[in-house]
Amino acid sequence: MSNEPVWDRPEPPGKPSPTPLTRELIVNAAIRLADGGGLDDVSFRKVAAALNAGPMRLYGYVETKDELLDLMVDEVYGEITPPPAKSDWRSGLKHVAHEIRNAAKRHEWFIDLLSGRPHQGPHSLAHIESTLATVRLADIDQVLGVVSAVMAYVFGAVRSEITELRAERATGLTEEQWQRASGPYMARMLATGRFPLLGRVMHESTDRDHAEVFGTGLDYVLDGIAVRHGL
Template identity: 35%
Template sequence: MPESARGDEVPTVWARATRARRGQSGPALTREQIVRAAVELLDAEGPDGLSMRRLGARLGAGATSLYWHVANKNELLELVFDEVMGEVATAPPSGDWRADLLAFAHEMRSLMFRHPWVVALFGTSPNVGPHGLALANAAAEVLTAGGFAPSEVDNAISLVMDYVIGSVATELAWILRVRRDVVDVERWTAALQDYLREALKPYPSLWEFWRAGLEMEDERRREDRYVFGINRVMDGLEVYVAQRGAKEREVGERQGESQAESDRRGG
């Protein structure tokens, strides 16, 4: 069966049970073994290094054996995506939704740095595996406890995740280039600073911006940028939920006054 074998008779691999071979008590490999080996292969060689044939070889089995568990590579990627989602720690709401949501965002960011290949998988299929659902539920509980309406929860989670994914993607682009090309970051930064010092003479304000950034250590610069951005996202959510709460109270007060006036007239 080719890697493009169709598996679209179900919307997700989680909707289909694992099959067993006829005439045997079960397949030689388990789904768990296949998924764990796929994660290891992706961590070692990246997405370009994953194929059903190479995975089968890693497991000492033919690619055909894998198709008893997954219809195609896309289904396999669903499984490995959910597998690593299980690494993200969750906890019940603490009473401080902002701190809880920040902790969730930091956990997701750390996960993406441990498994850079996972960034490209967000949005490619519904995140409805057991670990993905547990994560979504934990985040939803935090936001609901913080005063977000059910209709707002998904959008709030998406807002946070969109920022985290976007920021990590740009960080990883640089990190992976440094690793691939064996870039001496200190020498590279010094050379760029020398160039920009001359190139930005007509733009002194822009030079101050660049100079401040280039004088920071690379990892600290990236960390500061992330922390600044995620906190501004949280500021926006905090202002939004506070303003909405104030409007709801105002509407409630007006309705109460209107009802009281109506009662007086009726009396």
């Protein structure tokens, strides 16, 4: 196994074959599989079958599944457009937040791979650089703190939204149908008087779409940053 990161490792020289391979073809096939059936559908065997190639041929281009997942994540980061050059910090971070949400809606598995250490592919690094550049504070630790706070909200909110979509598919029930099914139990619990605020949520809160909820929560985070740093 090579000690070089996959980003620095050249592809093997092409060979005459009825099914030519490239790293890009492999990654795109893996993304299509993940989009259709989740990360559990991504294996060297299935990717090879999708490309009409033998599984062993893939190892010349990608050595491990972790490398393949890193390449897939980087490919999706390449879909995320950076903020316009003259954006102020708030509109720039809003742009990034909504771009990540949109990417995760197209590729639901993407949010599952965003925890842990930062990704280091070329598209990932360009995304991080352009995001940091939106926050024009002199102290780089403050810049990092601002971006980290926003990303923590974005990842958590998007993960919650994707989890709800998966639950709907798994149960066949929309959120509204699930709430109706659990209504009698919740009515009994609220009747105890122990949960007055939950009662207000159930009876007084308004129904809003996911995009509106996401945007409102994002504004709360950005408002806090503006107060803390006098922006």
